[in-house]
Amino acid sequence: MTTMDTAVSTASVSRGARQATVRSAGFTALGILFLAVMLFPVYWMVNASLQPSGNTLTADFFPWNPSFDGYARAISEQGPNLLTSLIVSLGTVLFSLAVAAPAAYALAQFRFRWVSIALLVILVSQMIPGIVIANALYAAYNDLGLLNSIPGLILADATHAIPFVILIMRAFMIGIPTSIVEAARVDGAGLVRAFVSIVLPISRNSLITAGLFAFLFSWSDFLFALTLTTTDEVRPVTLGIYQYLGTQVSNWSAVMATAVLSSLPAIALLILAQKYIAAGATGGAVK
Amino acid sequence: MNRTQDMQGTTAGGHVSLTRTGKSVPAAARRGPAPETNKLTPRARKFSREAVVRLLFVAPAALYLLLFFGYPVVKNVTMSLQDYGTKTFFTGEAPWVGLANYVAVVNSNLFGPAMVNTALFTIGSIAGQFVIGLALACFFKRRFPLNNFLRSMLLLPWLLPLIVSSATWRSILDQDSGILNQFLAGLGIISQPIPWLTSPTVALLAVVLVNIWVGIPFNVTIMYGGLQDIPDELYEAASLDGATGWKAFRHITWPNLQPVVSVVLVLGVVYTIKVLDIILGLTNGGPANATQTLSIRSYQESFINFEFGVGAAFSNILILISLVFAVIYLRANRRAVDD
Numbered sequence: 340m341t342t343m344d345t346a347v348s349t350a351s352v353s354r355g356a357r358q359a360t361v362r363s364a365g366f367t368a369l370g371i372l373f374l375a376v377m378l379f380p381v382y383w384m385v386n387a388s389l390q391p392s393g394n395t396l397t398a399d400f401f402p403w404n405p406s407f408d409g410y411a412r413a414i415s416e417q418g419p420n421l422l423t424s425l426i427v428s429l430g431t432v433l434f435s436l437a438v439a440a441p442a443a444y445a446l447a448q449f450r451f452r453w454v455s456i457a458l459l460v461i462l463v464s465q466m467i468p469g470i471v472i473a474n475a476l477y478a479a480y481n482d483l484g485l486l487n488s489i490p491g492l493i494l495a496d497a498t499h500a501i502p503f504v505i506l507i508m509r510a511f512m513i514g515i516p517t518s519i520v521e522a523a524r525v526d527g528a529g530l531v532r533a534f535v536s537i538v539l540p541i542s543r544n545s546l547i548t549a550g551l552f553a554f555l556f557s558w559s560d561f562l563f564a565l566t567l568t569t570t571d572e573v574r575p576v577t578l579g580i581y582q583y584l585g586t587q588v589s590n591w592s593a594v595m596a597t598a599v600l601s602s603l604p605a606i607a608l609l610i611l612a613q614k615y616i617a618a619g620a621t622g623g624a625v626k
Numbered sequence: 627m628n629r630t631q632d633m634q635g636t637t638a639g640g641h642v643s644l645t646r647t648g649k650s651v652p653a654a655a656r657r658g659p660a661p662e663t664n665k666l667t668p669r670a671r672k673f674s675r676e677a678v679v680r681l682l683f684v685a686p687a688a689l690y691l692l693l694f695f696g697y698p699v700v701k702n703v704t705m706s707l708q709d710y711g712t713k714t715f716f717t718g719e720a721p722w723v724g725l726a727n728y729v730a731v732v733n734s735n736l737f738g739p740a741m742v743n744t745a746l747f748t749i750g751s752i753a754g755q756f757v758i759g760l761a762l763a764c765f766f767k768r769r770f771p772l773n774n775f776l777r778s779m780l781l782l783p784w785l786l787p788l789i790v791s792s793a794t795w796r797s798i799l800d801q802d803s804g805i806l807n808q809f810l811a812g813l814g815i816i817s818q819p820i821p822w823l824t825s826p827t828v829a830l831l832a833v834v835l836v837n838i839w840v841g842i843p844f845n846v847t848i849m850y851g852g853l854q855d856i857p858d859e860l861y862e863a864a865s866l867d868g869a870t871g872w873k874a875f876r877h878i879t880w881p882n883l884q885p886v887v888s889v890v891l892v893l894g895v896v897y898t899i900k901v902l903d904i905i906l907g908l909t910n911g912g913p914a915n916a917t918q919t920l921s922i923r924s925y926q927e928s929f930i931n932f933e934f935g936v937g938a939a940f941s942n943i944l945i946l947i948s949l950v951f952a953v954i955y956l957r958a959n960r961r962a963v964d965d
Contacts (some may be wrong), residue, residue: 345678366770373762374776377842382781383805433690442687449680457684459956464695466952468900470924471941474934475698481715489820498694505687549682559787561903566929577789584793584907591797598790604787609778617778620847 388595409592410600417597423489423600424558427575429555430468430493432550440546442510444538446608448517458506465502472498473566479480480567487573495563499556509620511545511598512538548615551608558604560601666901705938714930720935727939736918740940744899744919747834751901752894754838759845759890764879766846767853777850784843795836799823799908826916829909833917838903845890852886853879888958895951900944920944927931 344365388400389408414421446454476495477486484506515538521531539546580601583594609616706727708720731737766777783791798806807819822832856908860878863868869877902921905911911922920940928937 356714362772363768364766366765367772369775370765370770370772370776373765374779377780377839378782380791380794380798380839381786383798384790387794387797438690441683445680445683449683451680451684460691462953462956464691464946466896467695467699468921468924468941468944468948469904470900470921470928470937471702472694472698473944474924474928474938474941475701478696478701478705478710478715478934479697497690501687501694521839530676530683534683555785556860559789561787561789561906562649565906566925576694580789580793581907584796590798593884594793595797598793601790602786605782606789609785613778616781620781 376474384595384598388592388599390592397592406592409590409594409596412590412593413596413600416593417600420574421600423573424575424577427492427496427560428554428557428604430489431496431500432553434493435497435504435545435553436550438497439501439504439549440539440542441506441534444534444542446505447509447512448515448520461502461505466602469498469562473562476563477566485567487568487570489573491567492560492563492573492575493557495567496557496560499560499574500553503556505552507552508542508545508549512542513542519622520596535599539569544615544618547612548619551612551615555605555608558597558601585621643942667832668888672770683850685934693729702938702941704944705934706942708935710934710938714934723935729935731939731943736915736927739915740918740920740923743830744921746830746907747901747917747919748898750831750834751837751841751898752891753844755841755894756891758838759842760849762842762846764847764875766850767861777846780846782841783806783840787838788903789907791836791840791906795839796908799836806877817900823909824913826914829913829916833908836908837898837901840904841894841898848890849883852883855886856882885958889955892951894960896948896955899947900949920947934959 386400387400389405389407390399391404391406391408427457431551438596446457451457455619472495478484480491485494487541519541520533520537524530525538528536559577560575564578565581568574568578580597581596583590583597633939699784705720707722707724708714709726710720710724714720724927745820761883798804801807801819801821801824804821804822807816808812810816811819820828823829856879860873860882864874900921901919902925905917905919905922909917911918911926919946924940924944926936927940928934
């Protein structure tokens with residue numbers, strides 16, 4: 340932005356150049372306006388979470404006297420659920436990457452004859468409604484004793500992540516030059532060894548991108564939390580929010596404080612890991 | 627679930643690029659015989675060992691897909707032909723009932739409204755997301771300071787857990803103290819507060835509006851990508867002929883964006899039709915069943931009424947509709963690759 344501005348101002352200030360600057364500043368202003376409208380609900384969530392607790396929503400546009408009662412209550416009531424969500428999400432990341440990364444590499448580089456069919460299957464699997472999976476898993480989990488268990492939720496949440504991780508990592512791994520792996524193979528490294536010590540390190544960025552999305556998918560999961568848990572023992576925070584909502588909300592500031600706490604991973608990752616999030620969001624789309 | 631809309635982006639393009647590059651990728655690792663000696667011929671040994679190791683790379687993923695996607699699809703078909711209810715979980719018995727569940731579904735008085743609501747919800751959501759998404763994508767195609775930053779911040783609504791968005795919107799849409807009614811009343815647009823989520827006449831509209839908000843970032847991302855692929859020379863040539871602004875959009879942008887448009891629309895249908903979180907969070911299917919859709923019906927039959935057979939029948943109807951659009955998607959995608 341600054342380079343652009345200085346470039347324009349140091350150039351012979353013709354009228355055209357000045358007009359262009361004004362125009363692009365106008366577009367920036369307009370862009371900020373659009374963003375402000377789109378993100379208003381997020382602002383409102385934060386604002387409402389800092390209002391004094393009570394069963395009505397206060398209408399102040401800014402929390403002049405911020406109250407942290409909502410957060411105190413959210414942490415005491417939803418703290419264990421936040422922890423459950425965190426454990427399940429981290430578990431989903433590890434499991435999904437462990438299962439999907441080798442498959443992505445194989446589909447990218449091994450030239451199986453059936454690669455296109457495999458990709459089709461993965462693509463279609465993403466389209467299967469979650470309720471179909473939940474219907475079947477409930478009965479199966481009931482028999483296997485996986486209801487109300489963290490491993491059960493990790494396995495189910497991985498349905499959100501694994502097809503996505505395979506597709507996005509394959510898109511990255513297709514670009515790995517075969518010569519790098521060949522060199523290691525000539526030196527006597529087996530396929531597995533070459534994968535672990537060469538392919539994975541150079542795929543670091545795509546692993547991070549895929550891992551971040553696996554985390555967000557699992558953290559956001561509501562359907563499996565709703566259908567595959569029946570007691571309070573294992574309860575992700577998304578289900579905690581749903582139960583707050585009930586039919587009548589009795590304490591908005593606690594609900595909104597929980598909502599803010601549940602949004603932190605998404606907000607933090609969008610700000611701190613913007614590069615990776617953008618790569619995941621646009622990765623395949625732009626190419 | 628709208629959350630899965632996330633994946634469309636990468637999937638949509640991912641597939642295009644994958645198929646494209648798949649053809650041009652040089653032969654992977656044509657390996658000569660390994661140094662150590664063995665009684666088998668090199669070729670046979672390669673088959674016996676190397677091929678097995680290669681398959682082991684995909685085996686865990688294949689097994690997972692089979693158990694967590696393949697099995698549920700098959701299980702839903704068999705469940706829908708059984709009397710699979712509370713009793714089943716105690717006795718383990720699920721008598722075969724033929725098509726009785728489907729007959730019950732079609733004859734239930736919620737079937738018609740659920741179909742209509744599913745159609746209205748899907749069409750309304752997609753129309754809104756698409757038009758606003760395309761407009762914003764065109765806007766962000768211009769070069770101006772902070773463009774990239776603003777565009778990536780726009781992704782936020784799409785990364786938030788849907789149940790968080792539902793909770794937030796419930797507070798915004800609250801009839802008495804929600805900010806939306808206060809805002810509209812302050813502007814003098816409405817004199818009576820609108821019961822957004824509690825009146826059967828407007829609840830579906832409110833749910834659609836929230837879902838549009840959730841889907842805009844995805845639509846912007848994909849269509850922005852599509853717009854970047856249209857060569858600048860086309861616009862330059864057109865501007866020489868006096869075609870700028872709306873004319874340039876109609877004659878250059880729109881025709882060249884067709885492949886992306888069809889992918890976005892079809893995937894939009896596949897992913898919107900199964901939305902559950904937002905509706906459950908906002909209205910739970912109410913008021914007075916005004917926001918019942920096929921996926922809400924399936925959830926409630928299975929997990930509220932414990933009629934898994936009926937729930938499975940509903941979800942199979944859902945799968946069937948998705949399947950039709952999946953086929954359309956794959957054809958559209960193939961066309962996009964051929965272009």
